[in-house]
Amino acid sequence: MIEIGAALTEVVLQNGAVEESPFLTDYGAAAIAVGLAALASGYAERGIGAAAVGAVAEDRDMLIPGIILTVLPETLVIFALLIVILAL
Amino acid sequence: MLRPEQMSKISVTGSKGVMPTVIETIHELNLVHLSDYDGTWEGFENGNPMEGADNVSEKLVTVRALESTLDLSADDVAPGTLVDDWEARLERVRTRVNELDDERSEVREQLRQVEERLDRVGPFAELGIDLDLLSGYEHVDVLVGEGAPEEVDAVLDNAEEIGAYETFTGGDIVAIVASPAEGDEPAGIIDDALVGIEFNRYAVPDTEKSPQEYVSELEERKATLEDELDATDAELGEIKLEEGGFLLRIEEELRIEAQRADAPLQFATTRRAFIAEGWIPSGEYDELVTSLNDAVGDSVEIEELERAEYDRHGAPTHSAPVPAEEGGVVGDEEDTDETAAEEDGEKPKAATDGGTANRDDGAVTMDEDPPVVLDNLTPAKPFEMMVQMVSQPKYRELDPTLLVFLTFPAAFGFMIGDIGYGILYMAMGWACWKFFDSDAMSAIGSIAVWAGGFTVFFGYLFDDIFGVHMADLGLYLPLAGSLSKGIQTVEWVLLWAVVSVIFGLVHLNIGLIIGFINELDHGLKAAIFEKFSWILALNGLFIWIFSHQDAGTLGLGPDLTAAEYKPPFLVGSGEEAVLHSSDYFMDLGFAGFPELVGVIGLVAFLVGFVMVAVGEGIAGVAETPAWAFGHVLSYLRIVAVLLAKGVMAFVVNLLVFGAYEAPNGYMYFDIPGVGAETVAGTGDLSQQFVGLIHLGDGIALSALGIILGVIVFVVGHIVVLLLGITAAGIQMLRLEYVEFFQKFYEGGGEEYEPFGDDRTHTAD
Structure with missing residues (x-):
């Protein structure tokens, strides 16, 4: 069991002389990074958006603050995208 | 441009005899934003609505009810004039419409009943048994309903109280006839037996006809009723066509009358006199004086109490400067003052010098900020909406509309940068502007046209049409493709990142300068500690960030610019430094600020930071990372959107x-x-x-x-x-x-709502 674990670690960490293409390419890693950030933005916006719609239903004047607050977490994915572009 | 229109506070004083004429004149001018009298002056009370106001309101309700019955909308008819005997005509229309409406409700009710009966008889038609055969028995019980025949059989077999039974089925419908076990009463036995299973019971309609006949009779009745309903509707439609314009004209007339009748509620009145106050754009004051003089001669006194200054906080004073060129008008006022004083002894004291209330500002209303009329260049007008969406600007703060106009469409155009999309945005904007009546939609339309225009402009420079380079289509145009979004070349992305940051710096500095000017209201010291401190901190920090040893050192040994930790594309004279020797952009040769400048920047940042801490306390300290650094980096989203949109179009292609x-x-x-x-x-x-x-x-x-x-x-x-x-x-x-x-905006100004009305249906 331990031996298998060690072998697995070898594969995952790409230790030793592995000839095949790596487990995760740069592009793959970048995609995961942006994807996770997008997921986080979405998760944050979900709550804000629901609250904003509630506020707008109470008072139409809340529309603009609502939109602004809803897109605030968009920053997460935008900067993730930017960092990935700069890093690649 | 950056300031709203200047407003003047005016007061009109006169005897109650001329009040209706004065109200009518002011209403027609549609220029005066009336102030509410707050009831604080001794001996002056809020006025009562003019006589006949009740009657007017009542008629208005009638007319609006008629309009809603007729489903009348404002753009159905052309304008016209009112005839004299409108009250009699309105009464005629009202009686007729109410009759028809009652008729319509009755027919609808009957129709509903017929439909209900039709629904009920449906199952019996399926069964095919004459309806008179299903009721009226003494020794057996009959029940019709919907349920599974096998289950029904099973339950009836086991029921003790049932002696014998028979079922007739048609589709899902089951009719059961059963006689009771020895000596029992037949009524209700089937019902009792079926308690345990799902069985939907139907009442047997009370008629002697066969179900088919019954149904066709009901359908005939239904058709008749529907015809009647159509006829009534047609008649109502005819009335709508004939009287629609008349009703809308009356509504408008009555609405105006009601507004006028209620106006004295905002006035300060005594038994015989009234004082009305309000705000008017200073440029229109002469027109007001002329109109009122024409209408009532010199039996009212009109006075320009003050011209609201932009840098003062409310508190109108009687001594506020009314420019000398108004001399003629002022002299005129003095004449009327005397006349008015003779006519009505108890009033002028109060109106001009405020003697009765021990106040020296000469105004009967409370101190208030003037209403705000934004004053912008025509192309920037639609962008007022974007400012007002946040809040109406205050009278004394700068109106940022022009800056929004200068930055929003350009930045939008830069981010999308595509001729094809730009043309579509312009078309969408034009359609919005053309086909929607509301001000907001036409403003959105104009904004979209501007944004689309810049999208086309940048699209041309990026040489993109729906994500395809025109050059790749074999189309080479001058200057097209002089910029690139950087989808295929990273250098451009780095350049745009730096450009975005610089744009952010400029934009935020403008914001802080506006904030500084606004804050001067509260004194120079407040402005320096609350706004100039941020200007120092923000620019100081970024001057240091943009400094590099390659541009000159102090020769001190340690690198005070931390050059080796800065990204090579940002500053320095390396190959990657986009501002130094870009292959694509102008060869600026900018390697950064020399170390000395960087150090001065750092000092400026620290000084600014301390001033912020003094001016705004702990909150300012906590905000420093965001205001001096984060907000500028936030402009990097421009690059991200530019790339994201460009790449999406690329992928589609x-x-x-x-x-x-x-x-x-x-x-x-x-x-x-x-x-x-x-x-x-x-x-x-x-x-x-x-x-x-x-x-x-x-x-x-x-x-x-x-x-x-x-x-x-x-x-x-x-x-x-x-x-x-x-x-x-x-x-x-x-x-x-x-x-x-x-960085500067407060908002919360009052909107300018002049007392008056835009006539659409009646000629004046």
């Missing part, structure tokens, strides 16, 4: 057309009719992706590919177009509202 890659890594779309090799000028291309339209060899497969290709192309670009609005539009809006406005 890649899916549809496919692409070849040149040896230098550049991708050429495989667009039919345009040989990628001809455009690239080399045959050394490798195919990277087979597009949908080049899918197959056989006719069926390539036809399928082309159809799919067209769908993907159209839907894909529509998605990019719409996401462009939410991404570029909302992100830029956020930069305006969150980063920019936060």
Whole structure:
């Protein structure tokens, strides 16, 4: 069991002389990074958006603050995208 | 431009005898924003509505009720004039419409009943048994309903109280006839037996006809009723056509009358006199004086109490400067003053010098900020809406509309930068402007046209039309392609990142300067500690960030610019430094600020930081990382959106057309009719992706590919177009509202709502 674990670690960490293409390419890693950030933005916006719609239903004047607050977490994915572009 | 229109506080004083005429004149002018009298002056009370106000309101309710019955909308009719005997005509229309409406409700009720009966008899028609055979028995019980026949049989077999039974089925409908076990009463026995199972009971209609006959009779009745309903509706439609214009004209007339009748509620009155106060754009004051003099001669006194200054906090004073060129008017006023004083002994004391209330400002209303009329260049007008969406600016603060106009469409255009999308945005904006009546929609339309225009402009510089370079279509235009979005070249991305940061710095500095000017209201010291401190901190920090030893050192030994930790593309004289020696952009040769300047910047930052701490306390300290650093970096979203939209359009085209890659890594779309090799000028291309339209060899497969290709192309670009609005539009809006406005904007000004009405249906 331990031996298998060690072998697995070898594969995952790409230790030793592995000839095949790596487990995760740069592009793959970048995609995961942006994807996770997008997921986080979405998760944050979900709550804000629901609250904003509630506020707008109470008072139409809340529309603009609502939109602004809803897109605030968009920053997460935008900067993730930017960092990935700069890093690649 | 940056200031709203100047407003004057005026007061009109006169005897109650001329009040209706004065009200009428002011109402027709539609210029005076009336102030509410707050009831604080001894001996002056809020006025009562003019006589007949009740009657007017009552009639208004009648007319509006009629309009709603007739389903009348404002744009159904052309304007006209009112005839004299309108009250009698209104009464006639009212009686007729009410009659028809009652008739209509009655017919609808009958129709509902008939439909209900039809619903009930439906199952019996399915059963096919005459209805009179289903009721009126003494020794057996009959029940009709819907349920599973097998279950019914099973239950009835086991029921003790049932002696014998028989079922008749038609479709899902079951009719059960059962006689009770010895000596029992037949009524209700089946019902009792079926308690345990699902069985939907139907009442037997009370008629002697066969179900078919009964149904056809009901349907006949239904058709008659429907005809009647149509006739009533047609008659109402006729009335709507004939009397619609009349009703709308009356409504307008009555509405105006009601507004006028209620106006004295805002006045200060005694038994015989009234004082009305309000705000009027200073330029219109003469017109007010002329109109009132024409209407009532010199039996009212009109006075310009003050011209509201932009830098003062409310508190109108009687001594506020009324410019000398108004001399003629002022003299005129003095004449009327005397006349008015003779006519009405108890009033002038109060109106002019405020003697009765021990106040020296001469105004009967409380101190209040003037209403705000934004005053902008015509092209910037629609952008007032974007400012007002946050809040109406205050009278004494700068109106940022012009700056929004200068930055929003340009930044939007830069982020999308595509001729094709730009033209579509302009078309959408034009349609919005053309086909919607509301002010907000036409403002949105104009904004979209501006944004679309800049999108086309930047699209031309980026040489993009629906994500395809025009050059790759064999179309070479002057200056087209002088900029690049950086989808295929990283250097451009780095350049745009730096440019965005610089744009952010400029934008935020403008915001802080506006904030500084606004804050001067509270004194120079407040302005310096609350706004200038931020200017120092923000610019100091970024001057240090943009400093590099390559531009000159102090020779001190330690590198005070921390040059080696700064990204090489930002500053320095390396190959990557975009401002130093860019292959694509102007060769600026800017390696950064010399170390000395950087150190001064750092000192400025620290001084600013301390001043912020003094001016705004702990909150200012906590905000420093965001205000002095984060908000500028926030402008990097411009690059991100630029790239994201560009790449999305690229991917759509890649899916549809496919692409070849040149040896230098550049991708050429495989667009039919345009040989990628001809455009690239080399045959050394490798195919990277087979597009949908080049899918197959056989006719069926390539036809399928082309159809799919067209769908993907159209839907894909529509998605990019719409996401462009939410991404570029909302992100830029956020930069305006969150980063920019936060530096100076307060809002909460009062909207200018002049006492008056825009006539649409009646000629004046």
